[in-house]
Amino acid sequence: MDKRPHVCRNCGSICPIMVTLDGERVVKVEGDFDAPLYRGYTCPKGRAIPTEHHNPRRLLHSLKRLPDGSRIPISSEQLVEEIAERLERIIDAHGPQSVAAYLGNGVASQPAAGGMMISMLAAIGSRMMFSSGTIDQPGLVIANALHGHWQGGRVHPDQWDTYLMVGGNPVVSKQHLPQNPAWSLKMLEEGGTQMIVIDPRYTETARRAAVHLQAIPGEDPTVLAGLIHLIFEMRGVNEDFLNENTQGAATLREAVSGFTPDYVCARAGLEQEQLIAAARILIAADRGDSALGVGASMATRGTLSSYLALCIQSLRGFWAREGEQISRPKVLTPRRDWRAQPGAPFPAWGFGLQTSVRGLQQTLAGMPCAALPGLMTTDAPDRIRAFFNHGGAYYSWPDTENTVKALSELDLHVMHDVEIAGTSQYADYIIATYDQLETPAISGLNENVGDIHPGYDWHEPYAFYRPALLDPPEGSDLMEGWQLYFRVAQKLGLDLSFIQYGGDGGQATIPFDMAREPNSDEMIEMMCQGSAVPLDQIKQHPHGAIFEEARDWVKPREANCAARLQLADPVMLEQLAEVRGEDSRARTKVGDDYPFQLVCRRIQETTNSGIKPEGILKSGYNPLWMNPLDMDRLELNDGDEVELSSRYGAIPAFVEHEETLREGVVAMTHGFGAKPSSDYDPRRDGSNINLLLSWDDDPDPYHGMPRMSAVAVAIKVKAAVS
Ligand SMILES: Nc1nc2c(c(=O)[nH]1)N[C@H]1C(S)=C(S)[C@@H](COP(=O)(O)OP(=O)(O)OC[C@H]3O[C@@H](n4cnc5c(=O)[nH]c(N)nc54)[C@H](O)[C@@H]3O)O[C@H]1N2
Ligand SMILES: Nc1nc2c(c(=O)[nH]1)N[C@H]1C(S)=C(S)[C@@H](COP(=O)(O)OP(=O)(O)OC[C@H]3O[C@@H](n4cnc5c(=O)[nH]c(N)nc54)[C@H](O)[C@@H]3O)O[C@H]1N2
Ligand code: SF4
Ligand SMILES: [Mo]
Numbered sequence: 216m217d218k219r220p221h222v223c224r225n226c227g228s229i230c231p232i233m234v235t236l237d238g239e240r241v242v243k244v245e246g247d248f249d250a251p252l253y254r255g256y257t258c259p260k261g262r263a264i265p266t267e268h269h270n271p272r273r274l275l276h277s278l279k280r281l282p283d284g285s286r287i288p289i290s291s292e293q294l295v296e297e298i299a300e301r302l303e304r305i306i307d308a309h310g311p312q313s314v315a316a317y318l319g320n321g322v323a324s325q326p327a328a329g330g331m332m333i334s335m336l337a338a339i340g341s342r343m344m345f346s347s348g349t350i351d352q353p354g355l356v357i358a359n360a361l362h363g364h365w366q367g368g369r370v371h372p373d374q375w376d377t378y379l380m381v382g383g384n385p386v387v388s389k390q391h392l393p394q395n396p397a398w399s400l401k402m403l404e405e406g407g408t409q410m411i412v413i414d415p416r417y418t419e420t421a422r423r424a425a426v427h428l429q430a431i432p433g434e435d436p437t438v439l440a441g442l443i444h445l446i447f448e449m450r451g452v453n454e455d456f457l458n459e460n461t462q463g464a465a466t467l468r469e470a471v472s473g474f475t476p477d478y479v480c481a482r483a484g485l486e487q488e489q490l491i492a493a494a495r496i497l498i499a500a501d502r503g504d505s506a507l508g509v510g511a512s513m514a515t516r517g518t519l520s521s522y523l524a525l526c527i528q529s530l531r532g533f534w535a536r537e538g539e540q541i542s543r544p545k546v547l548t549p550r551r552d553w554r555a556q557p558g559a560p561f562p563a564w565g566f567g568l569q570t571s572v573r574g575l576q577q578t579l580a581g582m583p584c585a586a587l588p589g590l591m592t593t594d595a596p597d598r599i600r601a602f603f604n605h606g607g608a609y610y611s612w613p614d615t616e617n618t619v620k621a622l623s624e625l626d627l628h629v630m631h632d633v634e635i636a637g638t639s640q641y642a643d644y645i646i647a648t649y650d651q652l653e654t655p656a657i658s659g660l661n662e663n664v665g666d667i668h669p670g671y672d673w674h675e676p677y678a679f680y681r682p683a684l685l686d687p688p689e690g691s692d693l694m695e696g697w698q699l700y701f702r703v704a705q706k707l708g709l710d711l712s713f714i715q716y717g718g719d720g721g722q723a724t725i726p727f728d729m730a731r732e733p734n735s736d737e738m739i740e741m742m743c744q745g746s747a748v749p750l751d752q753i754k755q756h757p758h759g760a761i762f763e764e765a766r767d768w769v770k771p772r773e774a775n776c777a778a779r780l781q782l783a784d785p786v787m788l789e790q791l792a793e794v795r796g797e798d799s800r801a802r803t804k805v806g807d808d809y810p811f812q813l814v815c816r817r818i819q820e821t822t823n824s825g826i827k828p829e830g831i832l833k834s835g836y837n838p839l840w841m842n843p844l845d846m847d848r849l850e851l852n853d854g855d856e857v858e859l860s861s862r863y864g865a866i867p868a869f870v871e872h873e874e875t876l877r878e879g880v881v882a883m884t885h886g887f888g889a890k891p892s893s894d895y896d897p898r899r900d901g902s903n904i905n906l907l908l909s910w911d912d913d914p915d916p917y918h919g920m921p922r923m924s925a926v927a928v929a930i931k932v933k934a935a936v937s
Pocket of ligand 2 (some may be wrong): 384385388413433511
């Protein structure tokens with residue numbers, strides 16, 4: 216037996232692991248105690264990698280779908296030939312914009328795939344590049360632009376007096392506290408950080424909070440505006456920071472004046488003492504940070520919630536100061552100039568492609584996923600006909616029936632996968648791809664993600680490189696994501712360039728030698744060019760390491776810096792006025808016909824629609840969690856089947872009690888439902904909650920993300936468990 220270090224890529228934490236191998240057999244996965252920061256942490260998904268790797272449904276050859284719906288194996292060579300030919304025909308007939316690509320979480324274990332996909336689209340001349348980022352938390356990026364970006368970065372956790380967590384649960388998701396979250400929270404608490412959690416569930420994370428605001432779902436803008444109101448009223452603003460670095464404070468103050476504690480608490484279902492206690496913590500804190508999870512994004516108005524959280528940070532001066540340690544030091548990406556000064560706000564929309572679908576357009580968060588199904592079926596000139604897919608859609612996009620219809624109207628749908636899954640069952644070609652133990656891994660990618668989303672990356676100058684641990688199975692014919700794009704481009708005679716995003720927002724393009732296909736490690740070298748610490752040095756540490764030479768501190772403000780953070784963005788304040796002016800009850804859409812609110816939540820055992828290895832789930836399905844008092848009212852017991860319906864659809868569900876839920880709120884995890892080529896049994900496969908959602912339900916006017924949490928639902932009792 217052989218024990219070797221690798222990393223788990225089943226979620227964004229990328230925990231270091233030790234893999235026990237018996238020849239080609241993966242016997243065991245456990246935490247790597249020789250790696251820094253994680254203290255040997257793994258979760259059930261990491262420990263299930265042996266079962267995941269030896270997936271009996273694993274594809275060892277790519278598949279082609281025939282007109283009658285059946286599938287035949289196809290060699291990589293033939294596949295590249297056919298895809299190139301079909302692509303050329305589509306581009307000739309309909310132009311480059313008819314080719315689109317989608318990056319989702321599926322790409323996590325293929326470090327070079329995203330870059331090569333972007334590069335191929337650029338060479339074709341298409342700007343139709345989409346990602347799951349626009350059905351996740353697009354508001355984070357947009358709000359950051361509207362508010363302006365602090366060039367010194369966020370406050371390092373060692374200094375947090377307070378931490379405001381809105382609609383996120385890192386103990387399960389790891390987002391915002393990616394390294395051993397339960398331990399991190401304990402350390403923060405012991406170090407004196409007072410956490411405020413806004414969540415309709417008393418989550419594992421909320422249990423560590425000094426104040427838990429168990430607000431009615433969808434009321435985050437109300438609660439955050441209420442906190443801002445109190446910060447002003449209780450003379451809690453950091454005047455020095457405000458005067459030097461911001462504009463619009465008086466306008467913001469006026470805009471939140473109607474969000475008095477009695478208004479906010481009546482509307483959001485809170486006690487006034489709690490709201491005031493939260494405001495007191497924020498005001499007493501000298502240093503702090505805020506973190507928004509998907510709850511705040513899915514329940515509509517995610518951009519506004521993100522913006523208001525940034526305003527709280529600026530009102531309190533919660534940004535890294537001169538001489539303080541950088542909270543996300545760069546190691547395997549280029550060094551950066553961190554400055555204790557504001558960056559001016561910049562446009563978040565209005566600069567890119569405008570689609571024919573409901574006026575949706577490209578924003579700073581990218582092309583809107585919300586437009587994708589419409590673009591696949593439209594008669595307008597911007598119809599998408601060829602689609603390269605590296606994520607889920609069937610289990611992840613709202614309105615599953617519409618997703619299926621849209622995918623089936625494509626002329627060419629190419630999807631990478633390790634098995635025939637919910638989405639790949641609709642592909643014309645399924646590219647059998649490498650498993651996560653068969654590809655190299657680098658930390659640099661997560662540094663890039665951390666630039667966009669503050670919930671990822673490391674607070675210490677940590678980096679790793681792990682070579683592929685295993686060769687692909689004998690007799691297999693697989694392609695790593697990037698290889699497909701490179702080879703298709705070769706066939707089409709396209710010149711691809713690697714696009715590298717530089718440290719301070721710059722871009723460099725490095726042309727590929729199209730006559731010779733690189734290997735994955737050469738690709739990685741390319742990606743790491745110019746990194747703060749050279750890749751060679753990082754390779755010398757098989758367990759990853761902290762690289763002291765990359766530790767960095769915030770530099771002083773430049774003398775000529777005149778930029779100011781914007782506390783009164785007109786679009787945001789207009790949305791806030793709409794919130795204050797509306798009938799809040801009507802906005803929730805809850806009533807006698809749909810009396811409950813369904814919220815999103817994640818579970819430890821699965822990541823979105825990713826592989827669910829045999830035995831990892833207790834019941835197999837995704838339960839419908841309910842407060843026991845609500846269950847009593849409907850005379851329901853654990854395991855009873857109900858029909859869960861919204862205005863847009865109905866699914867079977869099996870209830871399970873959860874005392875921690877606010878009454879009237881029910882919760883269910885996405886990523887479940889009917890599986891390909893098996894008779895659907897909801898008690899085994901779970902239900903797809905996206906059947907209950909619609910793109911038309913309160914969509915964001917810019918990125919188009921609809922209501923995906925705080926959804927009004929009804930529960931009809933079906934049958935008791937025998
Ligand atoms: N109702 C509801 N919907 C949601 C959410 C929610 O909370 N509620 N959350 C949203 C969020 S935050 C996100 S990020 C999206 C997720 O949306 P996506 O990222 O689009 O979807 P995933 O389900 O993570 O997709 C994973 C799938 O990609 C495929 N895949 C593609 N390439 C590969 C590969 O190279 N290797 C492997 N192993 N698989 C590959 C596999 O089929 C795998 O199951 O879902 C969103 N949808
Ligand atoms: N185990 C596991 N880890 C994952 C994933 C996974 O599927 N499983 N997915 C990954 C992905 S793609 C992402 S984006 C991250 C997401 O990471 P998180 O944002 O931490 O996701 P969740 O754990 O779903 O936490 C969302 C919380 O929001 C609460 N909530 C729901 N509606 C509302 C609301 O209206 N207001 C407020 N304030 N709260 C609300 C829910 O009760 C829940 O506790 O996790 C990543 N990590
Ligand atoms: S938290 Fe779990 S799934 Fe995520 S990287 Fe770590 S072991 Fe893997
Ligand atoms: Mo996500």
